[in-house]
Amino acid sequence: MTEGTAAVRRRMQARLAYWLLACLLALPVLAQAQPAPAAAPAQSGERTVLVMGDSLSAGYGMSAAEGWVALLQQRLQREAPGWRVVNASISGETTAGGASRIVDAVVRERPAVVIIALGANDGLRGLPLADARRNLARMIGASQHVGAKVLLVGMRMPPNLGADYTAGFEANYELLADTFDTALLPFLLEPIASDRANFQDDNLHPTAEAQAQILDHVWPALQPLLD
Template identity: 85%
Template sequence: MQAGLLRWVAACLLALPVLAQAQATAAAAAAPGTQKTMLIMGDSLSAGYGMSAAQSWVGLLEQRLQREAPDWRVVNGSISGETTAGGASRIVQAVVRERPAVVVIALGANDGLRGLPLADARRNLARMIGASQHVGAQVLLVGMRMPPNLGTDYTAGFEANYRLLAETFDVPLLPFLLEPIATDRVNFQDDNLHPTVEAQAKILDHVWPALQPLLRARR
C-alpha cells in the first residue's frame, strides 16, 4: 500500500464517528423496507448520456432486476461530467440516505481525460469505498482505461490505481467498463466517447456477472 493511501485510511478512521452518527440518525428516521438498494455512482457512461435513462445500461439493469430479483431496487446516482472528487464529496450523504446493500463505483474517466494526478484520484476513490463499506455495503469497483496520449506511465498508473484499491479494500474489480465495445467505433456516438443505445445491453452483460455474487451474498 502506498504512503498516501495509508495516510488517507488513517484520516478516514478518525472521521468514522461522524459518519456513524449520521447513519444512525437516518436509520432511525427511515421506515423499514423489504427491498434492498443498489447504488450506482458513475459519470455520463452510467448516466445514459445522449439517451433516456431507461435506455442506459443502468436502466437496463433495473429492468433485469425487476424480472429476476424484484427484491432489489436501483438508485442511479451517476452524473454526466462527474469526477472522483465529485463522487467523494457526495458519497457520505448518498449512502446515509439510501442505506445501500451494494454500491457500484464507476468513476475516473473524466479525471483521466483531464490528467488529474493519480494520487488524487486514488484518495477520492478510497474515500468512496471506505464510506460505502462503513455502512455495511458491498462494493463493486469498476475501472476505466485511458488512451496513451498522456504518456505510458500515466496510462499504466491509471489502470493500476483500480487494482491497488481493490486489493487494499478487498473488493471485487471489473477492470474496464467498456471492455466488450471499446474496439469497435460503431458502438460509440459521434463524439467517439459515449456508447450508443445499441451498445448498452453489451455493457450490462459485461457488468452483470460481476454483480451476481454480490446480489447472492445479500439474500
C-alpha cells in the same frame, strides 16, 4: 514484478493506508453532521444497489430508460427480485465529486451494494493519479462503513498522456480492489471499445444500442454481491 515496480506499489499502499485511516476516522463525524433518515424502499424488504458514476452510467445522449443502469433495474426485477437500483451518476463527475457526495448518499440510501464507476473524467483531464486514488478510497471506505459490498468499475485511458500515466491509471483500480478487498471490473467498456459503431458522434459515449452489452459485462461481476 520488478524491484522498482514493487517499491512504487509499497509506497502507494502506505499512502493509501494513511488516507484510509483518515477517512474512516472522519466518517462518524460526517454522518452526524449530515443527518438523513434511511430512504424508504420502494417495497418493504427491498435492498438497494447504489450506482455512483459519470456520464457513462448516467445515460448521456439517450433517454433515462435506455442506459445500462436502467437496464440493470429491469434485469434485477427478472433475476433478483427484492433489489432496486438508485442511480446517483452525474455527467461530468470526477472522483472528487463522488467523494464529496458519498457520505450523504450512503447514509440516505443505506445500500447493500455500491457500484463505483468513476475516474474517466479525471483521466481525460490528466488529473493527479494520487488524488483519484485518495478519492476512490474515500468512496469505498464510506460504502463499507455502512456495511455495503462494493463493485469497483475501472476505466482505461488512451496513451496520449504517456505510458506511465496510462499504466498508473489502470493500476489504481487494481491496488484499491486489493487493499479494500472489493470486487473489481477492470474496464467498463471492454466489450464495445474496439468498435467505433458502438459510440456516439463524440467517440466517447456509447450508443443506446450498446448499453445491453455493457450490462452483460457488468452483470457477472455484480451478481455474486447480490447473495
